[in-house]
Amino acid sequence: MSTASFLIALIAIFIAAKVFGEIAERLGQPAVLGELIGGVAIGVSGLRLVDPHDVTIHLLSELGVILLLFVIGLETDLKKLMQVGGSATAVAVIGVALPLAGGFAFGELLGMSRMVSLFLGASLTATSVGITARVLSDLGHLKDDASQIILGAAVVDDIIGLVLLTIVGTLAEGGALTVLGIGRIVLIAFGFVLLAIVIGSQLAPMLIRAIDRIKVARGLLFASIVFALALAYVAQRVGSAIIIGSFAAGLVLARTHRGKDICREVHDVSQFFVPIFFVAVGAAIDFRTINWMGFALAAIGIVGKVLAGFVVWRKGMNRLVVGAGMIPRGEVGLIFAQIGLSTRLLSAELYSAVTVMIMITTFVAPPLLRRLLAQETPGELESGSADIVMDAPADDAGS
């Protein structure tokens, strides 16, 4: 990629993100929906100004989702997340089991091989925590009880999704799986998060104390970002996901005495990268791949997650919001689709179907959530504290 085409891509991304984001907000929709549609407009189905498979754009969008989850982690109260841990885990487990079973049954019904059916089911499992968190944040509901459950469940089902990916991947490549092998995969996936939080909670205060003594400009910002990138790297290395790593980094740093400063400074930088992620997700969507199976898979995926929301047993909780929040599939689903294609488990037709399913679930959730949340007052737990993951629209209005 030359400097000129890089500049064109960045210009297109920012204009698309902000113009379509503005239109979305004027229509009362979350800005992130506009960014996704903006991505479609300039991506492979539109003007083709941005190639989402270009390595630099891909890496910048990865950085965007890492920083997004880092800020969301910084915004999240670990204690509150633990309080809803039971509900979140239940939602996650049911929210994985139902789409997995549904996708598997769909494949069996159409007479596909058992492996293909399993793969289809697995590709339906993981919620895109990035998209959901952005929507909740755009709408000012990130601190709600229901949002905490969604966030917790999305993290847990990402981890389950990664476990499934490892298992299905091993099977797809003709490897044998033992109970011991599966146990090891599960242990690594969940163990990483626990260890990251436990060890990170010890390390973070030392890091912050060291930073307080140095003089160089923006030491706190860079130390925090390095911490997040390092955890993202370790997460990927041990077989978890980069976004789990940076989310854990955010959770840990939020509990230090500089947590609020870190959140503000990282937030300023993340603003630049986060739209690149959402536009790139939109840009990758190829409308030529649309077929009926995609709609069927989307229906299975939506029904499965919405039903999962109803396992929440707290009274006064809008359980439909929880289910709706779990609908969007994103990164992990796309990873499944790509692995399926490269291992020839998925035909071009089935690959398209999975992509279409991701596309539909991604576009359905934002307006649905907005509709459901419009009836509620924001911030049930901490109505005084404004979400700052994305600024309020009026941010730039004063001079």
Place this chain on the structure above:
Amino acid sequence: MSTASFLIALIAIFIAAKVFGEIAERLGQPAVLGELIGGVAIGVSGLRLVDPHDVTIHLLSELGVILLLFVIGLETDLKKLMQVGGSATAVAVIGVALPLAGGFAFGELLGMSRMVSLFLGASLTATSVGITARVLSDLGHLKDDASQIILGAAVVDDIIGLVLLTIVGTLAEGGALTVLGIGRIVLIAFGFVLLAIVIGSQLAPMLIRAIDRIKVARGLLFASIVFALALAYVAQRVGSAIIIGSFAAGLVLARTHRGKDICREVHDVSQFFVPIFFVAVGAAIDFRTINWMGFALAAIGIVGKVLAGFVVWRKGMNRLVVGAGMIPRGEVGLIFAQIGLSTRLLSAELYSAVTVMIMITTFVAPPLLRRLLAQETPGELESGSADIVMDAPADDAGS
């Protein structure tokens, strides 16, 4: 480049920038010197954690220097720059002529072909405005009279350098040059800056008025960055340099009624990218290429620029500061070296010599400027306004 190696590179860049920046500041040197040395430590002469020729790292560092010059443009008062325009142009012209003649004579003395001698001379001409501006800003002297002359002269000699590059490049590829052809090259190079400022000054207030009406988050920031990227793109397209484009964008936007807001917001984002540029410059330095000719070229380059400083005829001006500020060669010099190598005009030995010259001039200027400026009070024209290109060291100290 995989996500994992990208994360490692970013982690290495940020740690190197901040650790060596901190050491530099504790030794009373500008932070940018630390960033350059940090780059050496992790680059091709050091730990090899960062490959400055990797396309993503290269593009991010390009973005860094674009944003750096954009912020410097936003910090620069166009009127004040015009006031020193005469001095700046004189410094630039002499500062190009002397090293060009010196380099040419050096080549002739060693019995090189006339083309090679010309090429050596041309590679000595262009000041790295990025490095000099960062040093002046680190030391809190960006608003001085002398600094305005240096900035203006550096921009002018960058343009002259690009003109020379086009001419020498055409000759190197065996093309013929007419007086008309040269006139056209000169016209485009200087015409772009004038047109960008004249047309931009008409467009910018309209852009800002439009932004004031929209609701989407960070509209002002993104509109400004798109404006800068677009001018950088156009600059490159018409045969100027990306940094000239973004500098012009900054000059123009600074004069709108939201100039100060834009400067603050862009500055926050630029913090993230600027260190990538300086670390990448350091990382590209290969100590194995050191040879005596590099030292000779560096001496010619340093003497030529220092002498050029003495053409300033204002009284009370520290003319040594002006000359010292013009010493660092950077981007344009490296572009010369690479073109020389690829067109086989420069042998591996001469290529190394040009690289060594760039390296020496880059490392000599920061401590020299600091020494010279230590005797002066900062901000002769606007001593009340603090530079914000890079934050003051104490920025993060309060909790």
